[in-house]
Amino acid sequence: MRTTKKNTYRNILIPFASVAAVIIIWQIVAVYVVGNTFKLPSFTEVVAAFITDMFGSRGTLPEDIAVSLYHFAIGMAASLIVGIPTGICMGWFRDIDIALNPIVEIIRPIPPLAWIPFAIIWFGLTHAAAGFIIFIGAVFPIIINTYTGFRNVPKVFIEAGKVLGCTKNSSLITKIGFPSAIPEMTAGIRVSMGIGWMCLVGAEIFGAGTGKYGLGKNLWTYYNLHQMDSVVVYMLVLGVIGIIIDILFRHYVNKQTVRWQNNME
Amino acid sequence: MAVVSVQHVTKLFVRDEGEPTVALKDVNLEIEEKQFICIVGASGCGKTTLLRIIAGLETTTEGSILLNGSPVEGTDTDRGMVFQEYSLFPWKSVIDNIAFSLEMQGIPKAERREKAEKYLKIIHLEQFRDAYPHELSGGMRQRVAIARALANEPKVLLMDEPFGALDAQTRNVMQRELLEIWAETQKTIIFVTHSVDEAVFLADKIVILSPRPGKIEEVISVDLPRMRHRTAPKFAELRKHILESMEKSATIR
Structure with missing residues (x-):
């Protein structure tokens, strides 16, 4: 009982206090040291801007969140649809690995934002253009982790599968390779979602998208309007949504696999 | 012969x-x-x-x-095989490991679990039916591996x-x-x-x-x-x- 109380204190109160301390210091520095809203908006100004952007008649924050999540969904869906089969084929079939590896290694180091001109030329000023940039950022971690996961399937699992009736590649891949590679694959998807979320901001700032809504898009709009309090609002919203996506994903994955993955040697 | x-x-x-x-x-x-x-x-x-x-x-x-x-x-x-290394599939419970070969034959889940039950009994691990391999000792794992190989009814x-x-x-x-x-x-x-x-x-x-x-x-x-x-x-x-x-x-x- 006593230890539980102590842990609550340590795990909730201390983080709470440290965040509160940062906010107080921020407020003091902004008001009394910097004294310039443009250079550093104070905490209270940011809160006020958040309320205006979220609930005010001219605020577009809800639409921006919806559109950015839509861009993100397009990009992630495409990268899963392309990345997982590619990774599986490269991890399982030696010849496909040899054939595709140089292509992947040439394209992979190109920063995703460098694709923006072509994204706009190919897809126009559409949601798909923004989705494409996210796709470029997200697809490689998925390919590489799926590949590694399938490469590292323990030989004894494959042999056990063979003597137990998996005589074809297709059944070995679905019944042995896939479940065995799941921990690696989910780790890859998690990384790719982080990268995809980062690419989103860049893609929208540089004009991919329909040009009206989007968290990155309007973060930039507010910068041009010199409304730095709203810029901070958008930065914080981007961060919070990024964390929420990560937590939801981890929660989902844990529910699916934690039973067998826990304490695995 | x-x-x-x-x-x-x-x-x-x-x-x-x-x-x-x-x-x-x-x-x-x-x-x-x-x-x-x-x-x-x-x-x-x-x-x-x-x-x-x-x-x-x-x-x-x-x-x-x-x-x-x-x-x-x-x-x-x-031909059934039991390996020296631990070869149970960590993502499957004991009963589903034993039933794996039946799964490969396309036998429905309820039916194959019922069949696997027989081999679970032979190795005396009924109380570990729904456990996962990482929860078992080395000896238990090999017993499950034997049951898994036998469930196929190999010659x-x-x-x-x-x-x-x-x-x-x-x-x-x-x-x-x-x-x-x-x-x-x-x-x-x-x-x-x-x-x-x-x-x-x-x-x-x-x-x-x-x-x-x-x-x-x-x-x-x-x-x-x-x-x-x-x-x-x-x-x-x-x-x-x-x-x-x-x-x-x-x-x-």
Whole structure:
């Protein structure tokens, strides 16, 4: 009982206090040291801007969140649809690995934002253009982790599968390779979602998208309007949504696999 | 007629450089139904290779394996295998591991679980039905691996040093249990081990392989009644004979 109380204190109160301390210091520095809203908006100004952007008649924050999540969904869906089969084929079939590896290694180091001109030329000023940039950022971690996961399937699992009736590649891949590679694959998807979320901001700032809504898009709009309090609002919203996506994903994955993955040697 | 017939099996491992290694040279062996065969030999004598060839996990360079008179090619469900390493699928519970081969046959979930139940009972792990492999001890895992191999109802059960990773105490318990399982299921078992003690305790027939190149040194029928006592004079005598035979084959070369 006593230890539980102590842990609550340590795990909730201390983080709470440290965040509160940062906010107080921020407020003091902004008001009394910097004294310039443009250079550093104070905490209270940011809160006020958040309320205006979220609930005010001219605020577009809800639409921006919806559109950015839509861009993100397009990009992630495409990268899963392309990345997982590619990774599986490269991890399982030696010849496909040899054939595709140089292509992947040439394209992979190109920063995703460098694709923006072509994204706009190919897809126009559409949601798909923004989705494409996210796709470029997200697809490689998925390919590489799926590949590694399938490469590292323990030989004894494959042999056990063979003597137990998996005589074809297709059944070995679905019944042995896939479940065995799941921990690696989910780790890859998690990384790719982080990268995809980062690419989103860049893609929208540089004009991919329909040009009206989007968290990155309007973060930039507010910068041009010199409304730095709203810029901070958008930065914080981007961060919070990024964390929420990560937590939801981890929660989902844990529910699916934690039973067998826990304490695995 | 023999269940398993090993006919003139030679196996070369070709490496990029140097002479190919002769793992097995002209091995012939007939295994009768319901027999318990142990293959013993020093490490590197090719005993595991021979077992893997019978399983279909390796090909022969020359010669063939006949199962009930017809040659085998590749793995099939008529030969079950228990590996030395822990080979249970960590993502499946005990009962679903046992039912895996039934799953591969396309039997519906409820039905295959019911069938797997029988083998769960044989290995006395009913209370671990829904546990995952990481929750089991080494001995339990190998028992589940045996049940998983048996659930397929193979004609022959191949075992590659299945108790090699277990401590001596657990190992003795497992050997006794295996004999009970064998008596209950009436399977033909081919069991590879480097432990002479284990072989004398378990086998109807002990095949001694000599190393480099691997060939059959001697085949010994063991007619001691079961359960055998490790401390009995006849047991010790047999063990001594096999050890000497292995030593001789190792020193000649």
